[in-house]
Amino acid sequence: MIPRDHPRYHSLMQREKLARGYEQGVVVLEGLIAHGRGEAFDYLLGETTIEPARRAIRAAAASLLLASSPVISVNGNTAALCAKELVRLAKEAGAKLEVNLFYRSTERARRIAELLRRAGAEEVLGVEPEAEIPSLSSQRRLVARQGIYSADVVLLAIEDGDRTEALVDMGKRVIAIDLNPLSRTARRASITIVDEVTRALPLLTRELARLRGLGRPELKRRASFDNSANLREVLSYIARRLEEFRPEDF
Numbered sequence: 444m445i446p447r448d449h450p451r452y453h454s455l456m457q458r459e460k461l462a463r464g465y466e467q468g469v470v471v472l473e474g475l476i477a478h479g480r481g482e483a484f485d486y487l488l489g490e491t492t493i494e495p496a497r498r499a500i501r502a503a504a505a506s507l508l509l510a511s512s513p514v515i516s517v518n519g520n521t522a523a524l525c526a527k528e529l530v531r532l533a534k535e536a537g538a539k540l541e542v543n544l545f546y547r548s549t550e551r552a553r554r555i556a557e558l559l560r561r562a563g564a565e566e567v568l569g570v571e572p573e574a575e576i577p578s579l580s581s582q583r584r585l586v587a588r589q590g591i592y593s594a595d596v597v598l599l600a601i602e603d604g605d606r607t608e609a610l611v612d613m614g615k616r617v618i619a620i621d622l623n624p625l626s627r628t629a630r631r632a633s634i635t636i637v638d639e640v641t642r643a644l645p646l647l648t649r650e651l652a653r654l655r656g657l658g659r660p661e662l663k664r665r666a667s668f669d670n671s672a673n674l675r676e677v678l679s680y681i682a683r684r685l686e687e688f689r690p691e692d693f
């Protein structure tokens with residue numbers, strides 16, 4: 444039992460969720476390593492949603508509202524960490540949820556779909572995928588025809604760069620949530636939200652509700668986004684933070 448007043452309560456709870464996800468066959472060991480990489484970058488950000496991430500969230504919300512068939516791609520880590528938030532976002536965005544796994548087995552995909560259903564999802568795609576993303580050899584190429592395959596906007600988190608690249612090459616607008624501003628995913632996505640996934644999702648859902656009702660021209664204006672410039676701002680933020688670091692402030 445993690446005491447609520449522990450200074451790293453949130454971070455420890457997340458680790459516990461992932462460890463439980465591993466025991467339930469939802470998370471794979473490699474997913475735990477990927478989380479560790481994320482945690483390291485979150486330290487550099489100060490474990491907070493920084494302004495460039497908020498800007499990316501605003502553009503992402505406008506893009507989701509403009510989309511005709513948006514899809515949220517779910518993997519083991521995101522399902523274990525924030526199934527409810529994923530379902531809430533999908534409802535607010537009118538988006539489909541699709542399971543997509545690097546270390547894929549039908550059993551694991553089924554477990555993740557079940558977790559999402561228990562969190563309130565009505566439909567979950569990707570358990571029996573019938574289409575393939577061209578130019579991708581990993582298991583992540585397997586997708587639902589009515590889901591990721593035909594989506595115009597795909598939101599993904601904790602993803603590897605190959606599939607992000609392949610989705611962008613298919614002409615899709617890719618919104619990525621990734622704590623590492625240097626990753627291939629971060630650099631290749633159309634909009635990268637450099638933030639922790641459980642912090643970013645509720646903010647994105649709230650922004651969608653706030654922007655609903657705006658006309659398409661205004662949404663288009665808000666969806667326009669310079670991802671490289673934004674990533675540069677994230678890196679400057681981190682660099683400044685390190686420059687100004689004083690051990691006694693912690």
Ligand code: ATP
Binds near residue numbers: 623
């Ligand atoms: P790429 O192929 O894009 O360069 P990678 O090889 O780092 O990325 P993975 O090993 O799949 O890809 O790592 C997943 C990414 O997810 C990492 O960049 C990590 O920083 C990020 N990440 C891990 N946990 C979280 C989290 N909770 N929220 C947001 N991002 C996370």
